[in-house]
Amino acid sequence: xxxxxxxxxxxxxxxxxxxxxxxxxxxxxxxxxxxxxxxxxxxxxxxxxxxxxxxxxxxxxxxxxxxxxxxxxxxxxxxxxxxxxxxxxxxxxxxxxxxxxxxxxxxxxxxxxxxxxxxxxxxxxxxxxxxxxxxxxxxxxxxxxxxxxxxxxxxxxxxxxxxxxxxxxxxxxxxxxxxxxxxxxxxxxxxxxxxxxxxxxxxxxxxxxxxxxxxxxxxxxxxxxxxxxxxxxxxxxxxxxxxxxxxxxxxxxxxxxxxxxxxxxxxxxxxxxxxxxxxxxxxxxxxxxxxxxxxxxxxxxxxxxxxxxxxxxxxxxxxxxxxxxxxxxxxxxxxxxxxxxxxxxxxx
Numbered sequence: 001x002x003x004x005x006x007x008x009x010x011x012x013x014x015x016x017x018x019x020x021x022x023x024x025x026x027x028x029x030x031x032x033x034x035x036x037x038x039x040x041x042x043x044x045x046x047x048x049x050x051x052x053x054x055x056x057x058x059x060x061x062x063x064x065x066x067x068x069x070x071x072x073x074x075x076x077x078x079x080x081x082x083x084x085x086x087x088x089x090x091x092x093x094x095x096x097x098x099x100x101x102x103x104x105x106x107x108x109x110x111x112x113x114x115x116x117x118x119x120x121x122x123x124x125x126x127x128x129x130x131x132x133x134x135x136x137x138x139x140x141x142x143x144x145x146x147x148x149x150x151x152x153x154x155x156x157x158x159x160x161x162x163x164x165x166x167x168x169x170x171x172x173x174x175x176x177x178x179x180x181x182x183x184x185x186x187x188x189x190x191x192x193x194x195x196x197x198x199x200x201x202x203x204x205x206x207x208x209x210x211x212x213x214x215x216x217x218x219x220x221x222x223x224x225x226x227x228x229x230x231x232x233x234x235x236x237x238x239x240x241x242x243x244x245x246x247x248x249x250x251x252x253x254x255x256x257x258x259x260x261x262x263x264x265x266x267x268x269x270x271x272x273x274x275x276x277x278x279x280x281x282x283x284x285x286x287x288x289x290x291x292x293x294x295x296x297x298x299x300x301x302x303x304x305x306x307x308x309x310x311x312x313x314x315x316x317x318x319x320x321x322x323x324x325x326x327x328x329x330x331x332x333x334x335x336x337x338x339x340x341x342x343x344x345x346x347x348x
Contacts, residue, residue: 043075044259047089048099049159050079050191051288052211053300054122054244055099057308059288060270060281069269070262081191082160083107096252097260101164102322105247106332109341114250116343117319119264119312122244125235125325126307127168128215129228130208132200140227144235147228148172156180157189157196157205164243165209171238171329172228193217200224213289213300220295231307241321242314253343261345264312271311274304314338314346 048055058077061067067074076095080086083104090098091112098104099121109115129151131137137150151172158165166186173180180186187205189196193214199205201223208214208224212231218224230238246267253260274281282301286292316338323335339347 040075041255043073044097044256044263045075045095046077046097046099046263047080047086047095048077049081049083049086049101049104050193050211051290052191052193053126053213053304053307054101054211056285056288056304057121057267057270057274058099060273060284061266063284063287064270064273066266066269067263070266072259072262072266079191083163084160087111090247090249090252093252096248096256097263098247100245100247102242102245102319103162103164103167103326103331105245105341106326106335107162108247109336110332112249113336113340115247115341116250116253117245117247117314117341117346118253118260118343119246119267119346120242120244120309120314120318121246121267121312122307123240123242123309123315123318124307125164125168125230125238125241125243126212127165127209127230127243128212128226129168129172130200130210130215130218130224131206131227132203132224133222135206135227140225144228145176148176151207152176152178152183154206155185155187155204157187157199157208157210159191159210160188165211167326167329167331168230169209170331171325172235174329197221197223212303213292213296216296216299217292220293220299231303238321238325240318241325242318243322244309245314246312248343257345264346268311271308274308275310278304312346313348314342316348 048058080089083100086098086100086104087108089095097118105115105117138146156169158169169180173183189199196208196210196214197218200208200218215226219226228234233239278301282297285301286297319338326332327335
């Protein structure tokens, strides 16, 4: 299954506690470059929000030995749960590269104009609205406006404030002249897939706005269904926008540019592997998602060619669509120019 024997990285309680203590550092560093790259010049530390489908290429690169091939020595790779914690860790220098969604990069850029997008991972919006089997509303085949309207007044689970999951809810409510902060209750659940599914199945929330594979898991376990999905074409104007991204700061890029170039080459190899070897990729996907059932893996592996980037190069058209989405929904006042936020090494 793999090319090389690889070490398994374990997220210790000490590492988690250290990262969680960084929350106040973002405001203190507002407008600056932060402390930038982590202390060990020979180690590249990468943080990610969760084990969502967007970060599967990192797992493939690690399991197949692509980082080793490129001479990249990975340090800690903590799962931080929210984009805010990811940005705080990047700003403080605890990590050198953040794997999140473009919403996180935009949010950080508002406080720190040294933020740079350093790679593409997913070029479709891979967050879904998921409802339970007893959801009171029109069916999933009803017109989009009716489905969105039915969410008004409901408890909706998201990963956290300022996240890509909240972004989708805001965008949908904006389309019917509503505000989810006033016209629904947003419930912050963090990045745990099992926690999100538990909240839905136990009735703690009426709906979820959550990243893949939560929707596929809900359907395979008969605890819910995908109600609204940008990826499957339910919202045509959202098609083709950059979503899953890698980002960093100019301080880290200056300190570790060669390691980060090597990191991107490894991710490019992983993206190629996923595209060209679906059967082997499916085996890795099952181990990546741990206890996930085969039906979920089968559903996801069919989606990957439609949504995974072909390389870490950042497409300008997909970037501009992401900017338009965030501006139109009021998430950011204006988007940074492509040339101002995208690292020169990954521009088209």
